Amino acid sequence: MSLTRTSMREIDTSAALDLSRRLFQALEACATDGRGITRMPWGPGEAAAHALLRDAGEAAGLEASVDAAGNLYLTLPGRDRTAPRWMSGSHVDTVPDGGNFDGAAGAVAALAAAVALKEAGHVPRCDVTAMVIRAEEVSSWFTGHTGGHLGSRAALGLLWPDELTTAHHIALDKPVGEVIDDAGFDARALRDGPPHLSAANVAGFLEIHIEQGPVLIDRELPIGIVTGIRGTVRLREARCVGAYTHSGAVPHELRQDAVLATVALAHRLDEAWSEARATGEDLVVTMGKIHTDRAVESLSKVPGECAFTLDIRSQSAATLSRMKALVESAAETIGAERRVRFELGRIAVGKPAPMDETLRAMMREVSADLAIPTDDVACGAGHDSADFHHAGIPAAMIFVRNTGGSHNPSEHMEMSDYAEALRVLTETLRRLTA
């Protein structure tokens, strides 16, 4: 039970909820492609979303600014402008044919919370900033050498030395540095300048995001408080190389079948996943793409090549490390057994990001004070909050129940669930900056 509970008077978020509703409708209207919502990083859909939120923030009297990557900041000035600020936000880009709320819900909520605090006459002890982030959905839009989450990592100075050159925007067919310059921002400043955000000038980061799994539905909860963000082991351009031969005439022991070898690898990983579940170990394994070569494949040819991706996630760094070793050793063993060669390509490892204990405790307390039912949930997807954690900035997330799956046009958030998340975010920011 909170010490402040009996004395608290909750800030009214009803006008901020109306603002949110209008913004979600406007965001949808300017980015639908008939099938779903598409806001490409540094593309027209993302730019329109930034313009909408900037206009809404400025209309409400917030200060607007933009960093060298194009991330947008809408700030409610604090009493001490030099004190490390409290931030909230999320990205507004989407996967191709995605939905309207991943991650616009968090960008809109951050703006709405700042507006609610301002309207209530709350003058925070430090700045409170809503951040509208670029380019979080990197795996759908980029190829080449990249650590993902290009917008938040650019703001936090976490880009790898050559990443502005090696991360390649598939649709625009350009390295991300050129894409940023073409969009009117400043890749050189990102490369040469100090990070825009750091533990020295940011006190902490809170992010509202739709849940991308069905856990809150199962538990009949409107919102959840995230325990940690899973890390990843990712293979974007793996393939198995065997030899094309006649499908009927070559006996088993002389085949070099790239598909059945890839099947054996995937089956081994699926088994390892079952073993992990049996011991309660956190793990998910996905082979999102698999392709034989359309130029030479045939019903009646033993396939000589098979390309595939792997996306392995866990909250445990040890599990990730073990799974990476398993991919490598199984590829070696199966390759030798089946007379094929696996070319795994780069194996990118993203570290898990546990959420800040103090912030989690405060959000649990706020939820209890506001009589909003909630619970701890694990987070299987990557989020900008992970980058704040990796930059040494305390971060926490609130998930909103989502009945339509994720990364597809059917993702869905009830406004009544969103309203609860907005209440918790606004009250948490008030307490943090009282």
Add this chain to the structure above:
Amino acid sequence: MSLTRTSMREIDTSAALDLSRRLFQALEACATDGRGITRMPWGPGEAAAHALLRDAGEAAGLEASVDAAGNLYLTLPGRDRTAPRWMSGSHVDTVPDGGNFDGAAGAVAALAAAVALKEAGHVPRCDVTAMVIRAEEVSSWFTGHTGGHLGSRAALGLLWPDELTTAHHIALDKPVGEVIDDAGFDARALRDGPPHLSAANVAGFLEIHIEQGPVLIDRELPIGIVTGIRGTVRLREARCVGAYTHSGAVPHELRQDAVLATVALAHRLDEAWSEARATGEDLVVTMGKIHTDRAVESLSKVPGECAFTLDIRSQSAATLSRMKALVESAAETIGAERRVRFELGRIAVGKPAPMDETLRAMMREVSADLAIPTDDVACGAGHDSADFHHAGIPAAMIFVRNTGGSHNPSEHMEMSDYAEALRVLTETLRRLTA
């Protein structure tokens, strides 16, 4: 030991071998596409091959005729023109980017043998006819409802009632009936007329073909005598349908992963294959094509759809029947376990075709008489000979050693090995028509 051995005087095939060599060079020259040999059924490459062989046959004094499907017949007239004829031949179409010898070796050898018999002054008791067959490589060029081997099956009256409409030529984007008419032949006659070939007018069919496996290489034999042709269970347009969701956020028990379900099915069939090998049962299993949907797939999406093909072959009808049932039951079980739906599409079953015992015995005897080392070999691929068997006509095949695999540009036949096959074919035809 043959009764005729001591008294036989072998027909000289050296001029026929030279003719073969020139024809192989000319066939290659008119069908190379830079990567491999492409002679599309009823396309320009196949037409050029037919024209070449017709010219060569007519130049050597053979009678040329063509049936309603465009199959070419080059005949050495016999003493009794009404007696059932002995035939030899093979197809000249290829897979895309295939090699020069599958099946042109058999068409050229049939022509060369007839020419050798003629040049030697052999007047057969019945007609001896070389058949140059259309459209054997159906699985590479056609989609829709088809029993394959469209050229030989058309000649033998084995096409299914609607097959001229339902077998669809992918590259020409037309049903095969229209393709045949456009090429100057007569689909209506195929539909309404009597079969051009039958057990009433054909005494038997002999086919030379490159081996499409490595068995003769392993045994260091130039040629082999085929025991039987494997039958097939084929799924051309199977798919697994699950649901697209976020790859990190959905726990195992709530996923509908179409790729891991397809992996489970393929793994089950691979296991069944291992079990069959352990008991010496004849079987091969191939998943030649597998594809997620490029329009919606992503590294970070659980795949909601996976398309694949299956090509299962055995010399045993019982094994084929058991494997077909296994595909169906495993799809059902795995679908239920993994919350996905397999849409297997049509499961086409092609019966095995044992080769004629009497002809096999005669070819073994001829080989021994000519001191050519040979052995029995199983045939894993489909061949036109199977259709003659299914039409009630005795059929037999001679395989020629092939060091370059099959259905690819590297397939290779040594002319010294081909020469041995041509000697056996010529002598067998001589004895059969003495």
